[in-house]
Structure formats: C-alpha cells, structure tokens
Amino acid sequence: MTSRTTGRIAHFLGLVLVTACALFPVYWMFSSSFKNQVDLLAAPPVWTFTPTLQNYVDVFADPKTLNGTINSFIVASATTVLALLFGTPAAYALARFEFRGKADLWFWFITNRMISPIVLALPVYLLAQQARLLDTHIVLVLIYLTFNLPIVVWICTDQFRSIPPELEQAARLEGASQFRIFWQLYLPLGAPGVAVSAIFSFIFSWNELLYALVLTRRAAQTAPVAATSYMSGYEVPWGKIMATGSVIVLPVIVFSIIVSRHMVRGLTMGATK
Amino acid sequence: MAFLRLQNIVKRYGDLPVLRDVSLEAEKGEFVVFVGPSGCGKSTLLRIIAGLEETTDGQVFIDGADVTDVEPARREVSMVFQSYALFPHMSVRNNIAFGLKMSGMPKPQIEEAVAEAARILQIEPLLDRKPRQLSGGQRQRVAIGRAIVRQPKLFLFDEPLSNLDAELRAQMRIEIARLHRSLGVTMIFVTHDQVEAMTLADRIVVLRAGRIEQVGTPSELYARPANMFVAGFIGSPRMNFLDVEVVGSSQGAVTLVHPAFPDGPVSFPISRPAPMAGERVSLGLRPEQLNLEGRGRASLAATFDIAENLGGTSHVYAQIAGGETINIAIPGQPRATPGERLLASFDPQDAYLFDRDAQAL
Incomplete structure (x- = not known):
C-alpha cells in the first residue's frame, strides 16, 4: 500500500470520526424520541428497541408545544427580518463610506458580543418589567436584535467589501442613486453573506433559551422553553423532551437548506477580469 | 471655448500630491490620450473628469459648464473601466440598459437603443x-456598449485594453478608432502603452509624476519631444541616449565629442542657444534613424552583440565605446556575427539634443 493511499484512508477515517461526533447527539435525540421511558432509562443504553410514537402524540396533545413553535417562529422571523433590514444598510455604510468614528462604531459592534448574556439577564428583566414588556414577542425580538445585529453587520460588511468598487462607480456614472446601488448591486451580489447572516440570526433566535426562560411566562413562551418545561421536580420525561427537540430542529434545517442555495460561491465572477 | 477644460487641477491624498497644477483643453470630437508610466496620475485625472x-483644487468644465462639484451622473460622461x-x-442586455433605466427612458426606446448598440458592437x-x-x-x-448607449457628451476609457491579449488588443484598438470616427464624440483614453497612444490619439498628453510633460499630436511628440522623458517614452523601440561633451559651439550649431565617433568631433544643427564648450549634454538617436549601410554624415563605431528578428525588421543591439548599448532598427536581418565591428550611421540633423536638465535643445 502506498503512503498516498494510507493518507487517504486516514483522512477518510478522520472525517468519519468528526462527522460521527457531530451527528451522534442528533441521532440520540431522534432515536430517543421514539423510545418508551423504560428503554430511555436502560443502563447500559439499548440500541435496538420497538419504536413508539407515543411521545409525539403526547407532545402534540399538549398545546404548549404548538404554541411554543408558533412563538419561536414569530420571534425568529421578526428578529431576522429586522436584523437584515437594519444590518445590511449599516454594513454597506461601513464597507464603502469613510466617516468620523467609523472605527469606534465598528469596535462597538464587536463589544456587544463580549458580554456574557447571563450578566445582562437581570437588568434586562427589570427593564422589561418596567416597560411592561414581559411575556411579549417584542421584548424577545428587541433583545435578540442586540445579539444578531452585530453578526449581520459583521458578516455583511466583509461580504460587501469584497464587491469590486468599480461596480459602484460604474453604477454612479450611469445615474443610479445610493439606494439603488445598495438594492440592485450590493444586496444581490452580497447574497451569500446576507444568507449566512440570516441563517445565524434565525438559528440563534430559534434556539435561544436563557432570555426566553427569563422574560416569558406563557403567552410568548418559545419552543425551547416549552421543551424544558416538561422537567419537573419529580420526573424528567426524556421521551417528550426529545420529541419536542426533534420537532424544534426540523424547521431550522428546512430554513437552512432553502437559504443555503444563495450561498453560491463565485457569484461576482465575471464582473471584472 | 474648449469642449473640455481642466483648469489648474490639483489632487492630493493627504500630503501625497498626485496631480500638480494640471491644465488642459480638448476640442469637441477630439480623441485625447493620456499616457505615462504607472503612478503618473493619468487615471486620477480621468476619474476627476468623471x-x-x-479635486483638491482647480476646476473642470465640460461643454462650457463648470462641473467641478457636479455629481458623476449629471456630467453626461460615460466611462469604460480597465476591469x-x-x-x-x-444579463448583457440589462447591463447595457442599466443607465437608460436609471434615466427613466420608456421601455420601447430602451430596447431600441440597446439593439442599436448591440448591432454596432456585434454582440447581438x-x-x-x-x-x-x-x-x-x-x-x-x-x-x-453600456457607454455608448447613453449617448454621452464625453467618453472616458481607463486602460480598457490592458486585460486583452496582444491580437485582441490590436483589433479593439481599430474598433475604438472606428467608433470614434462614426460617433464623432470627444474621447479621453488613458493608457501606459505608447503604441495605443500613437495609433489612437489626435492629441497625446504625456504625464509624469502628476505633471504634464508635453501635449501634442503623435507626430509632434515623435518629431519634437520637449524633453528626454517624452523622447524616451514616445517611439518604439526606445530612443538611444548618449552622454556627449560639447567642444565647440556657434550660431545654430554645436560640436560634440564621444569616444564612439570614429572621425572625431561631429557638428550638430541646433535651434536653441548652444551650450558652452565643456558642458555635457545628451544625444538622442532613434533606432530607426540609425543604419548599418553607411547612409548619413556621421556614425558610431560599435560591436555587434545580439539581434532580435521581427521578420520584416530586426533590432540590433550593439556596444559602443564607453560601455553604452545602442539599438539599431534595420530592415531584414543583420549579416553580422557577435563581436563583429559595425558602423551605425546617421544624419546629425535627425539627432536630438538635451541639456543637463533633460530639456530639448
């Protein structure tokens, strides 16, 4: 066997290992959602079992799951739309214009990500209480925006910077307004970055647990909170939690597949030599 | 009044001067080429017109109007970028139609204009x-196509041919010349290639380090370069320069010595006041004005080094006394072998003389 073949096999085995590590928890969640409580608590764990849909029946019988999923969808969509609406023009400005305080602003965007979310949980709770926003979609959207806007601005600024400046100059000479240049050049050509930041924003908002737990009670409770709410002091119904988890993950996977189509590399090929 | 007028244009990036007091005029329908080495400010000047x-200082006038502070789209100029x-x-169609759409032209007219531009450029x-x-x-x-469809007052080309291979470049050069003839619009063309400048221009503007060195028709620049830079830049192959000493001068003539003159001092006609005896000046001889057949009243003794065969012509490189290498353009191929002695002959009245400050004498 040549060293090249050995290398390839090692490479392949390495990839298999990494993939297995990444996918095993997901597999365990899906498979557990089809187990009954006895199989779930079996030690050592059972690998073969008679699948049951009872967990899903229980989960969907409970309005918390459906409501939670709807709430999550509303909050994640609104956050993503608003983050793109405010983030992409900001990214365009940071990418292409020179203005006073640009570097400071840039740094400020990053500093937002330096704070551990738990540190702000109590102040945010008190503020939300004062503003009578507890248990509303709005408070979640607002707090998620503070985390997602920097991500959108960051990714999109970098993406927009990679667009050749001659394109903008050509468009200016052709009489395009600043808004049109942004809308007809930067957004379509920066689509990969916009798509990536949309995915990040959506997934973050969809999966966020800490603030959702602190700031919502019932009306605006999101899916992750609903999943954990099955845990009580006396029992942990792993089957229901795993079934809820599986239900929560599906929309994100679908959304990511749809958006990832726009993440085509080399979209700007052919603009300039 | 000139169609395009640049008045005392100054451009600085911070403390770095890019253009230093550039003034220039171009007539309607004229094809003006800005030429110069990289970093001479030619592209910046074009972008200032666009x-x-x-500008840091100075004014730009197009068709009589001061457009210095007018935004690009309202200047009615089109630009073709290097990239x-x-x-x-x-799509190509939408690329060409982009500017017309921006101007709010009705759709049927846009389609007509795009079709016409596509027909002219054979890209249907x-x-x-x-x-x-x-x-x-x-x-x-x-x-x-995107540039011509808007029927601008002024066309700007920023090194548009530099990304093309040699054959295509020659072809596009001819097409641009044809386009200029058929449209009759003022064109400003930036290049670092003196062949493009010579073949396309009605007038050439030679720039160096943010200053205009000389403005003139291709023939004027070739025949009467204002200084050594222009003399060296215009004309291919490049002019030979020899360091010579003045031994005598009179009204309208100057006598020079160089170790390569086989018959001692040579007298050259001169139109400007002659330099004093003992001064050193530069003698410029174009390769095509030198010959190996003994034609001309003066000559340089040289040793054959190497020849580049271009088919119909050859460039002969030969060493002369003093260690300098000269280039001689001859028809056909040289019969000499390396190390062989040659006599490169020329007429003193074809030669160029430059003073110590590199200005033409």
Whole structure:
C-alpha cells in the first residue's frame, strides 16, 4: 500500500470520526424520541428497541408545544427580518463610506458580543418589567436584535467589501442613486453573506433559551422553553423532551437548506477580469 | 471655448500630491490620450473628469459648464473601466440598459437603443448571457456598449485594453478608432502603452509624476519631444541616449565629442542657444534613424552583440565605446556575427539634443 493511499484512508477515517461526533447527539435525540421511558432509562443504553410514537402524540396533545413553535417562529422571523433590514444598510455604510468614528462604531459592534448574556439577564428583566414588556414577542425580538445585529453587520460588511468598487462607480456614472446601488448591486451580489447572516440570526433566535426562560411566562413562551418545561421536580420525561427537540430542529434545517442555495460561491465572477 | 477644460487641477491624498497644477483643453470630437508610466496620475485625472474623484483644487468644465462639484451622473460622461465593471448578476442586455433605466427612458426606446448598440458592437447574440459567460473581448464590447448607449457628451476609457491579449488588443484598438470616427464624440483614453497612444490619439498628453510633460499630436511628440522623458517614452523601440561633451559651439550649431565617433568631433544643427564648450549634454538617436549601410554624415563605431528578428525588421543591439548599448532598427536581418565591428550611421540633423536638465535643445 502506498503512503498516498494510507493518507487517504486516514483522512477518510478522520472525517468519519468528526462527522460521527457531530451527528451522534442528533441521532440520540431522534432515536430517543421514539423510545418508551423504560428503554430511555436502560443502563447500559439499548440500541435496538420497538419504536413508539407515543411521545409525539403526547407532545402534540399538549398545546404548549404548538404554541411554543408558533412563538419561536414569530420571534425568529421578526428578529431576522429586522436584523437584515437594519444590518445590511449599516454594513454597506461601513464597507464603502469613510466617516468620523467609523472605527469606534465598528469596535462597538464587536463589544456587544463580549458580554456574557447571563450578566445582562437581570437588568434586562427589570427593564422589561418596567416597560411592561414581559411575556411579549417584542421584548424577545428587541433583545435578540442586540445579539444578531452585530453578526449581520459583521458578516455583511466583509461580504460587501469584497464587491469590486468599480461596480459602484460604474453604477454612479450611469445615474443610479445610493439606494439603488445598495438594492440592485450590493444586496444581490452580497447574497451569500446576507444568507449566512440570516441563517445565524434565525438559528440563534430559534434556539435561544436563557432570555426566553427569563422574560416569558406563557403567552410568548418559545419552543425551547416549552421543551424544558416538561422537567419537573419529580420526573424528567426524556421521551417528550426529545420529541419536542426533534420537532424544534426540523424547521431550522428546512430554513437552512432553502437559504443555503444563495450561498453560491463565485457569484461576482465575471464582473471584472 | 474648449469642449473640455481642466483648469489648474490639483489632487492630493493627504500630503501625497498626485496631480500638480494640471491644465488642459480638448476640442469637441477630439480623441485625447493620456499616457505615462504607472503612478503618473493619468487615471486620477480621468476619474476627476468623471467626477469619481474630487479635486483638491482647480476646476473642470465640460461643454462650457463648470462641473467641478457636479455629481458623476449629471456630467453626461460615460466611462469604460480597465476591469470592465460589468454587473455580474445582470444579463448583457440589462447591463447595457442599466443607465437608460436609471434615466427613466420608456421601455420601447430602451430596447431600441440597446439593439442599436448591440448591432454596432456585434454582440447581438450575447444579449441574454451573463458577463461570466463571455470572453475578455466580449466583455470589453459590452462595457463599451453600456457607454455608448447613453449617448454621452464625453467618453472616458481607463486602460480598457490592458486585460486583452496582444491580437485582441490590436483589433479593439481599430474598433475604438472606428467608433470614434462614426460617433464623432470627444474621447479621453488613458493608457501606459505608447503604441495605443500613437495609433489612437489626435492629441497625446504625456504625464509624469502628476505633471504634464508635453501635449501634442503623435507626430509632434515623435518629431519634437520637449524633453528626454517624452523622447524616451514616445517611439518604439526606445530612443538611444548618449552622454556627449560639447567642444565647440556657434550660431545654430554645436560640436560634440564621444569616444564612439570614429572621425572625431561631429557638428550638430541646433535651434536653441548652444551650450558652452565643456558642458555635457545628451544625444538622442532613434533606432530607426540609425543604419548599418553607411547612409548619413556621421556614425558610431560599435560591436555587434545580439539581434532580435521581427521578420520584416530586426533590432540590433550593439556596444559602443564607453560601455553604452545602442539599438539599431534595420530592415531584414543583420549579416553580422557577435563581436563583429559595425558602423551605425546617421544624419546629425535627425539627432536630438538635451541639456543637463533633460530639456530639448
């Protein structure tokens, strides 16, 4: 066997290992959602079992799951739309214009990500209480925006910077307004970055647990909170939690597949030599 | 009044001067070429005319109007970029139509104008393709199409041919010349290639380090370069320069010595006041004005080094006393062998003389 073949096999085995590590928890969640409580608590764990849909029946019988999923969808969509609406023009400005305080602003965007979310949980709770926003979609959207806007601005600024400046100059000479240049050049050509930041924003908002737990009670409770709410002091119904988890993950996977189509590399090929 | 007038244009990036007091005029329908080495400010000057770059000082007039502070779109100029700058996500048709759409032209008229531009540039079959599906030459045509469709007052070309291979470059050069003739519009063309400058220009503007060195027709620049820089830059192959000493001068003539003159001092006609005896000056001899057949009243003794055979002509490189290498352009091929002695002959009245400050004498 040549060293090249050995290398390839090692490479392949390495990839298999990494993939297995990444996918095993997901597999365990899906498979557990089809187990009954006895199989779930079996030690050592059972690998073969008679699948049951009872967990899903229980989960969907409970309005918390459906409501939670709807709430999550509303909050994640609104956050993503608003983050793109405010983030992409900001990214365009940071990418292409020179203005006073640009570097400071840039740094400020990053500093937002330096704070551990738990540190702000109590102040945010008190503020939300004062503003009578507890248990509303709005408070979640607002707090998620503070985390997602920097991500959108960051990714999109970098993406927009990679667009050749001659394109903008050509468009200016052709009489395009600043808004049109942004809308007809930067957004379509920066689509990969916009798509990536949309995915990040959506997934973050969809999966966020800490603030959702602190700031919502019932009306605006999101899916992750609903999943954990099955845990009580006396029992942990792993089957229901795993079934809820599986239900929560599906929309994100679908959304990511749809958006990832726009993440085509080399979209700007052919603009300039 | 001139159609395009640049008045005392100054451009600085911070403390770095890029253009130093540039003034220039171009008439309607004229083809003006800005030529100079990299970093001479020629592209910056073009971008100032387009409005893509602000001036630090000075004014730009187009068709009698001061457009110094007018935004690019309102200057009625079109520009073809070195990188073409086509919009990659739009079809060729939409690329060409972009400016017309921006101006709010009705759709049927846009279609008509695009079809006409496509016909002129022979890109009709490409209209529904995306730029990435085109070759370099085709992209170039689309970029020109986008420029002509708006019928601008002024065309600006920023080194548009430098990304093309030699054959295509020659072809596009001719097409641009034809386009200029048929449209009759003022064109400003930036290049670092003196062949493009010589072949396309009605008038050439030679720039160096942010200053205009000389403005004139190609023939004027070739025949009467103002200084050594222009003399060396215009004309291919490059002019030979020899360091010579003045041994005598009189009204209208100067006598020079160089170790390579086989018969001692040679007298050259001169139109400006002659330099004093003992001064050193530069003697410029174009390769095509030298011959190996003994024609001319003066000559240089040289040793054959190497020859470049171009088919119909050859460039002969030969060493002369003093260690300098001269280039001689001859028809056909040389019969000499390396190390062989040669006599490169010329007429003193064809020679160029430059003083110590590199200015023409």
